Amino acid sequence: MITTNPFDDDKLREECGIFGVSNGETASAIVALGLHALQHRGQEAAGITSWDGQDFHTHRAMGHVAGNFDRDEVIRALPGMSACGHVRYSTTGETSLRNVQPLYAELNSGGFAIAHNGNISNAMKVRRELIRRGSIFQSTSDTEVIIHLVATSSYRTLLDKFIDALKQVEGAYSLIVMTTEGMIACRDPLGIRPLVMGKLGEAIIFASETVAFDVVGADYVRSIDPGELVIVTNDGQIRSHRPFGETHARPCIFEHVYFSRPDSIIDNSSVYSVRKAIGAQLAIENPVDADYVIPVPDSGVPAAIGYAQQSGIPFELGIIRSHYIGRTFIQPGDKVRHLGVKLKHNANRALIEGKKIVLIDDSIVRGTTSLKIVQMMREAGAAEVHMRIASPPTKHSCFYGVDTPERTKLLAHKLDVGGMQDFIHADSLSFISIDGLYKALGEAKRADIRPQYCDACFTGDYPTKLTDQDDAAVTNQFELLAERVV
CATH class of the missing domain: 3.40.50.2020 (Rossmann fold)
Incomplete structure (x- = not known):
């Protein structure tokens, strides 16, 4: 089988789309609608995780949102007033169900679900160190590195553990995280990948693009700033943290050229x-x-x-x-x-x-x-x-x-x-x-x-370190040298 679209096989493939609802009625149904609007950002797989105040519920599937999340029985199996979702086109990790997000783990602090748009450019190096220390990975996704860094952090509070984890990774990330304490939305210090905040009644919504707000009838509030963490607690309080200090933003210019839908607003444009x-x-x-x-x-x-x-x-x-x-x-x-x-x-x-x-x-x-x-x-x-x-x-x-x-x-x-x-x-x-x-x-x-x-x-002006790429280049040089010696 091959694609019938002769123009789709030669485009840069967008990374992923994320959408989250905190304190909203039928949260998973709203997330499913939001993911429909973000389908252009990833057509390989989709997933939704919800929290009903006691338990986390997850449904993940290969393929489009339509056909996987437009059935009543699927949405009913995702109860709760908080939910986050993800549409995926793989840039790291194999194409398989185990890599479909949101990824979920039971930590010492309770359930932890994460949806990630971007790529961790030192994920392989960090992963090797975590495995050496005893971590057991369930996927090949770079996103799982963040879960293990949170789980093994020596800090006391979950927020501090999460910040500690983010300070150990490089690259681009917009994240929506669900915990028993509330929902966290954050953007990497350079703001490479987009993330926006909206409001639907009393519910707070986060998404990769504003077009997702239009589809669900939410009002656009603002962009999440580069390096900002926005926390929405279970009782509806909103707090902003900026643990990385002042940074010089470098959002992806190709969002304006191709990736984002033309009916979206990116950085107020x-x-x-x-x-x-x-x-x-x-x-x-x-x-x-x-x-x-x-x-x-x-x-x-x-x-x-x-x-x-x-x-x-x-x-x-x-x-x-x-x-x-x-x-x-x-x-x-x-x-x-x-x-x-x-x-x-x-x-x-x-x-x-x-x-x-x-x-x-x-x-x-x-x-x-x-x-x-x-x-x-x-x-x-x-x-x-x-x-x-x-x-x-x-x-x-x-x-x-x-x-x-x-x-x-x-x-x-x-x-x-x-x-x-x-x-x-x-x-x-x-x-x-x-x-x-x-x-x-x-x-x-x-x-x-x-x-x-x-x-x-x-x-060719990369704004962050490319640790994994640099390590691979060094390894290749040694392999070529060894071949010459042999």
């Missing part, structure tokens, strides 16, 4: 408006003589609108997407496999035949997507095919919770822009500049001394 501004800046930097501006659906649409408005070139739907095709399709041979590509997307031949078109996409990863799109336009009779990309070239891998291919598989790492243009067979290819991207986000330019975002996938 409309994602849709930002993407239109990116498209407009792209038109200023990289104009082209064309008859139509055509988005690569669906992620390229807002930037294409911005490009069209700025350039004065008409916006048209030159690629039509079917929304009624399942995720997979049995492909018995190469010929049928090629035909299966058009089940999901098809060229609007009557529009583009004989026309010069400019295609707008959010990014180029391996380049296979762009190659297919350009070929599709050529076969439909386009006179010229130009591509404009609403992000700088993706030259570096992400280690903060995004499933990026190895750097050697990134087209922009292997080729310059001219080589990439030849590879995808476009008449021209251009990307927005890094300074242009910052300008579209409201910054004058990227400050090399203190950049406002994590843009490591474009610049």
